[in-house]
Amino acid sequence: MRSILLTISIFTFVLSLNACKTEHIGYSGLGKVPIYLPLAALDDIGSQAPQAVEQSGPIYLIGDFFFMIENRKGIHVYDISDDEQENSLVFIKIPAVTDFTIDGNFLYADSWRDLVTIDISDIYNVVLVSRIEDVFDPFLYPQLYNGPFECVDESQGAVVGWENQELENVYCRTIN
Amino acid sequence: MKSILQIICLSLFILSACESSSDFAFDSNNNGVSGSITRFATLGDFMYTLNPNQLQTFDISNPEQPVLLSELETDYGLETIFIYDSRIYLGAKTGLYILGLDNPAQPNLLSQTERSEEFFGACDPVVVKGNYAYSTVKTIVNICGTISTQSALLVYEVSDPENPVLTQTFGLNNPNGLAYTDEYLYVCCTGSEELRVFDISDPANVLETPELNYPIEDPFDIIVDEDRMIVSTLDDFVILSIDEIGAIEYVKTIDK
Incomplete structure (x- = not known):
């Protein structure tokens, strides 16, 4: 009985919260919601079989090796020395990555709020060697998009993408 | 028996030779080239990265353990970094920043060019050659999520880094990345679906060379590596080649 009363009172409380919120009038309708990755999964960095390009990002050329970001997923690596053959070598998985550079045998990239250093001397077996936490300010809104979206809740993890969804009472919007 | 051993040795040798030739090994003297749209750059023992309102300097002399040395606060809107001749050039929503590297551990601000309002706010890479900086600005929603009311290539004379002077402006349709050879500047013009080519052999008098423009779908960024x-x-x-007279030829595409 007591628990039912408790449930009812919580229910009433939630209703009253909702009532408060509707006074501000959030947006309801089609928009974007973040896709989260738990922070513990950010260290899942490594070489994988080549993957198809979905959306290209920052690029880098060293010798005949060409690197191209796959936004928030990793980095494609190609050997472009041969004009005839397609030479996709490997995909370096780096969750939440958006940009990078290379110096010597090391690749430096953002990984959500962190800087990661990756030893790429063996491109087929890259190794995460260090992570410096909380140095970058990642985008907390969907890029290439103009409209409402569900605000990012960082307690759910790193944002690794956005998907279209029916939104209810959201207060975030890209401003252009 | 001996010949069998020889064959085994020989085949082992061939195998190992094959293996080593397919190994991925960097030549440490072989400096890489970045596209123009990036927030990371290295110079010697230092790496510079951008937050929207900060230039960060890392010591990477021990590459396995970078150390954050300093953070230089700026206005909000830093987007791209380009290092040239011991100076840092930053493309930002508000204009062009030039920083000195007399102390590479702590870059110092030399100038901040305020763009006129019609060019305010876009994802704007900058490249520099000699005493001139070339920067694109654009109108539509882009990867940086903002818009400006005009699209253009802006040319700045930067021989006095504390007083850059806007020398030329070319209207363009949604330009993105850019790169150059000794004679030509190539601009990814997403709006007009082409590489727009400019003759920069006399940078005080940059000329459009429409006869050299090259059609390409949705060009975003570009790296030029000799020819x-x-x-x-x-x-x-897409991989292209440039011949002696500057004409662009198709080599191949790698796609989905």
Whole structure:
């Protein structure tokens, strides 16, 4: 009985919260919601079989090796020395990555709020060697998009993408 | 028996030779080239990275353990970094920043060019050659999520880094990345679906060379490596070559 009363009172409380919120009038309708990755999964960095390009990002050329970001997923690596053959070598998985550079045998990239250093001397077996936490300010809104979206809740993890969804009472919007 | 051993040895040798030739090994003297749209750059023992309102300096002399040395606060809106001749050039929503590297551990601000309002706010890479900086600004929603009311290539004379002077402006349709050879500047013009080519052999008098423009779908960023050119598009990349007279020839596409 007591628990039912408790449930009812919580229910009433939630209703009253909702009532408060509707006074501000959030947006309801089609928009974007973040896709989260738990922070513990950010260290899942490594070489994988080549993957198809979905959306290209920052690029880098060293010798005949060409690197191209796959936004928030990793980095494609190609050997472009041969004009005839397609030479996709490997995909370096780096969750939440958006940009990078290379110096010597090391690749430096953002990984959500962190800087990661990756030893790429063996491109087929890259190794995460260090992570410096909380140095970058990642985008907390969907890029290439103009409209409402569900605000990012960082307690759910790193944002690794956005998907279209029916939104209810959201207060975030890209401003252009 | 001996000959069998020889064959085994020989085949082992061939195998190992094959293996080593397919190994991925960097030549440490072989400096890489970045596209123009990036927030990371290295110079010697230092790496510079951008937050929207900060230039960060890392010591990477021990590459396995970078150390954050300093953070230089700026206005909000830093987007791209380009290092040239011991100076840092930053493309930002508000204009062009030039920083000195007398102390590479702590870059100092030399100038901040305020763009006129019609060019305010876009994802704006900058490249520098000699005493001139070339920067694109654009109108539509882009990867940086903002808009300006005009699209253009802006040319700045930067021989006095504390007083850059806007020398020329060319209207363009949604330009993105850019790169140059000794004679030509190539601009990814997403709006007009082409590489726009400019003659920069006399940078005080940059000329459009429409006869050299090259059609390409959704060009986004570009790297020029001697006579080879790589253009990334929205979902693939294209390799092109440049002949002696500057004409662009198709080599191949790698796509989905």
